[in-house]
Amino acid sequence: MIGAMAGEDDELYAISADLTLRAAPGGCEPSELAGVSRAELATMFEQIRWFSRLSASRRLDVANAYRRRVLKLGVLADRDAG
Amino acid sequence: MQAEPELDFPRVLRELIGRGVRFVVIGGQAVILHGIPLFSFDFDLWVDPAAREEVLTWLESDDDNELTAGPRDLAPIVKVYVGHDRLDLFFVRAMTNRDGVTLTFDEVHGRALRVSDPGAGLEAVPIPSIDDLIALKHMAGSPRAKDEEAIRYLRAKKLLEPDQGED
16 A cells, blocks of 8 residues: 545545555445335336436436535525524 | 636536546446436546546646646545535546455446437446446445445346446
């Protein structure tokens, strides 16, 4: 290893001389689809079908508009708290 | 009052494609481009390390962008701040996740699906296959709720479209 650095959300990654980024080991396996009910799965299918009908740029636009709304609410909340 | 600059992610994608830079959209935006209706605060690109100088020189030329490393620095992760937005660029040859699975850039780029939206000027935007994206979602040292949610949706999409549903 030639060093460690903060990555997304300030996690630590290790980087080796061959430019390979390695996750720090640990944690358990995510549950993934285990425990997802048939009804939940049907809802997920419906959501995916709906969203997949949008063009690529529209998908990015919709997600980005929602992201900006959340960011704005965060800024307003910080201002109110301050 | 001057408006806060914002990251124009589609413009970045168009520019990289236009320059012939090899890259793959990873993280939340790749999940979104797969047709999964989750939102993400993250903009992550895995970029061919050979294109590092060209990409960072271009990004540095925009006064709205603040980079954590310059074109000639060797930092393998470079963050580009545009107002409140942040684009993370990974200039690495491989990533090894917490399961010990190593994915090389060439493998992931080679298996990538290409998403196009000609109306928006987006041609053949590379996104990892569902299996590669799930493996990349295991890069966090321990499971995170947002990654687990994305993986659940990616597995559901794979059930829905076993051929991974290329656009």
